[in-house]
Amino acid sequence: MTLVGSKQVRVGTIDELKSRGCIVVSGDGHAIAVFHNDGGAFAVDNRCPHMGFPLEKGTVRDGILTCHWHHARFDLCSGGTFDPFADDVAAFNVTVSEGVVWVDPSPTPKDRVEHWHSRLKVGLEDNNRLIIAKSVLGLDSVGCEYTAALKAGTNFGMIYSNEGWGQAMSILTCAGNLLPDLDEGDRLLAMYQGLRHVAMECAGKPPRFVVDPLPAGETRPEVFNKWFRSFVEVRNEDGAERCLRSAIDVGLSQSDISDMLFAAITDHIYLDSGHTLDFVNKAFELLDHIGWDQAGPVLSSLVHGMVTARRSEELSSWRSPIDISSLVWKARKALPSALEEGQTRKVKWDKEDDLSDVILGECPSASLDAIIESISEGASPEQMGSAVAYAAFLRMARFHTSNEFNDWDTVHNTLTAANAVHQALKRAPTMFLLRAVLDTTMSIYLDRFLNVPAQKIPESSGIESDIDDTVQSLLDLMNMQHNVEETSALIAGALTDEGNGDRIIAALGHAMLREDSGFHLFQIMEAAIQQYRGRRGTHSGTDVLIGMSRFLAAHTPTSRAVGQTFMIAQRLHLGEALYADETADE
Ligand code: FES
Numbered sequence: 001m002t003l004v005g006s007k008q009v010r011v012g013t014i015d016e017l018k019s020r021g022c023i024v025v026s027g028d029g030h031a032i033a034v035f036h037n038d039g040g041a042f043a044v045d046n047r048c049p050h051m052g053f054p055l056e057k058g059t060v061r062d063g064i065l066t067c068h069w070h071h072a073r074f075d076l077c078s079g080g081t082f083d084p085f086a087d088d089v090a091a092f093n094v095t096v097s098e099g100v101v102w103v104d105p106s107p108t109p110k111d112r113v114e115h116w117h118s119r120l121k122v123g124l125e126d127n128n129r130l131i132i133a134k135s136v137l138g139l140d141s142v143g144c145e146y147t148a149a150l151k152a153g154t155n156f157g158m159i160y161s162n163e164g165w166g167q168a169m170s171i172l173t174c175a176g177n178l179l180p181d182l183d184e185g186d187r188l189l190a191m192y193q194g195l196r197h198v199a200m201e202c203a204g205k206p207p208r209f210v211v212d213p214l215p216a217g218e219t220r221p222e223v224f225n226k227w228f229r230s231f232v233e234v235r236n237e238d239g240a241e242r243c244l245r246s247a248i249d250v251g252l253s254q255s256d257i258s259d260m261l262f263a264a265i266t267d268h269i270y271l272d273s274g275h276t277l278d279f280v281n282k283a284f285e286l287l288d289h290i291g292w293d294q295a296g297p298v299l300s301s302l303v304h305g306m307v308t309a310r311r312s313e314e315l316s317s318w319r320s321p322i323d324i325s326s327l328v329w330k331a332r333k334a335l336p337s338a339l340e341e342g343q344t345r346k347v348k349w350d351k352e353d354d355l356s357d358v359i360l361g362e363c364p365s366a367s368l369d370a371i372i373e374s375i376s377e378g379a380s381p382e383q384m385g386s387a388v389a390y391a392a393f394l395r396m397a398r399f400h401t402s403n404e405f406n407d408w409d410t411v412h413n414t415l416t417a418a419n420a421v422h423q424a425l426k427r428a429p430t431m432f433l434l435r436a437v438l439d440t441t442m443s444i445y446l447d448r449f450l451n452v453p454a455q456k457i458p459e460s461s462g463i464e465s466d467i468d469d470t471v472q473s474l475l476d477l478m479n480m481q482h483n484v485e486e487t488s489a490l491i492a493g494a495l496t497d498e499g500n501g502d503r504i505i506a507a508l509g510h511a512m513l514r515e516d517s518g519f520h521l522f523q524i525m526e527a528a529i530q531q532y533r534g535r536r537g538t539h540s541g542t543d544v545l546i547g548m549s550r551f552l553a554a555h556t557p558t559s560r561a562v563g564q565t566f567m568i569a570q571r572l573h574l575g576e577a578l579y580a581d582e583t584a585d586e
Helices: 014-020 112-126 129-140 147-162 167-181 185-204 221-233 239-249 255-267 271-290 292-300 305-308 324-343 353-361 364-378 381-397 407-427 431-446 465-477 485-494 498-513 517-535 539-554 561-573
Strands: 009-013 022-027 030-037 040-045 059-061 065-068 073-075 094-097 099-102
Touching: 009 014, 009 022, 014 022, 014 030, 014 099, 022 059, 022 099, 022 255, 040 094, 040 465, 073 498, 112 147, 112 185, 112 292, 129 147, 129 561, 147 167, 147 185, 147 292, 167 271, 167 517, 185 221, 185 498, 185 517, 221 239, 221 255, 221 305, 221 498, 239 255, 239 292, 239 305, 255 271, 255 292, 255 305, 255 407, 271 292, 271 305, 271 407, 271 431, 324 364, 324 431, 353 364, 353 381, 353 431, 353 561, 364 381, 364 431, 381 407, 381 431, 381 517, 381 539, 407 431, 407 517, 407 539, 465 485, 465 498, 485 498, 485 539, 498 517, 498 539, 517 539
Parallel strands: none
Antiparallel strands: 009 099, 022 030, 030 040, 059 065, 065 073, 094 099
16 A cells, blocks of 8 residues: 555654654644554544643543543544533544554544534533633634524523523623624624523523414404413413414514513513513514524513513502602503694604703602603604613713612613613504603602712813724723723713714723623613614713713723633634643743
């Protein structure tokens, strides 16, 4: 047998291999470790697939190669691993001819798309963020759209979170929503952060058993709407889920389905401090990314949260010393006639900022009256959502750091609820969601003492500075704790030039993604960007980003462990060595 002229690489004689145990050769861009075992020769890529350490330094026993860094074990013959955290190592064909060992440096070809999908599944199942990071990078490198990772995370999250839609699915959706506003280098980091939250939230949880739709029969939207609301009213989860699945299955329109959900959510006041509505809105946003064909599993995952939600009329803070709940019920009754009157108006209503000021006032009934009056003057539902969202961001911009640290979260919750109502109103400008405007207005009222004293919103110094320097200063400020006011002053200055908005948003996105960011940071970042889009170049747009940047500055830096894992995955993906060979300089 002759090997002359082929691309096979000569390793040495079988006797040499036996005496040395392992010989490393190069071929076709690979460092290949060839091992002797039980009279035969076996070749694998010398880079451990886990973190790239050299397998030549491993140990072979009974046909199993062990890498000593994290003890991953591989079948020497096939390269398959016994430790899924590491992945299979590429194996190469070896031939022994006339006592000489040859290796073919071309590994067996693999379907890379299938490979990275399957690795992402392993990463999610094992709650292993390094595998998730590698898979996100891998899927991107083989040309998959971001939606591939989003769909994989959704499929996993819908099955393995037995309590249904939770914070992690919202984070994943926020990550998808943020992508267009991030620097290119941060987009995969955002997807990785979203997916690792899904894996963490599902870790150790039993699967969710999904209810089948009813047999063919009812198709009328109004009947499903009535059934669904009555099941949610009495907290009947199975009934509500089967009703919703059936309504989707018979092909009711997105608008009919959103009416069912938003009506049921607003039949009571401010469910779970606005979280329930926020989750439903996020689920619709996720479906915008991955397609309505996933509506069954995605939307039915919301039902558990809807039927178990706390209703704010049950809370003492909504009952005493002022019975705010009664004020809300009264204002809700006035909505239909106000809407009807507003539809007759021919003049465009444009008093959003004035309304936001009233909403921030001291009198709850005056705030509710102002909303009803604005609607009767012709304000659109979407404008009402916008006014409430802006007021909520002003609470954050004026939040004083003399408050207790957890109070940031109180203002944050109202702010994200207000943004959710606004985004939902863009999708479904209905009376049901106007009820949520009234609820959220009362939450802003309840937070009023967190603006006592009110932090002054900074003015620009008027001194223009280079945007690159500003971005760097912003990131430097967030390398240290409590630079809240310095950060907001920097933002105020930078945004006097409208053209800086995109750079500032991308920089804030980077500042958030380099941290071990959780639910609240993702939520506020995404809410601020959504609000800023419609306010670019206005003082209210600046106020929104000031509010968000103050919250971010108050919560950074973290230990940044999550980002370090992603950096390791990036270096491995680029083929860089993490392993420093101490003998290299000798
Ligand atoms: S097990 Fe080989 S590098 Fe970690």
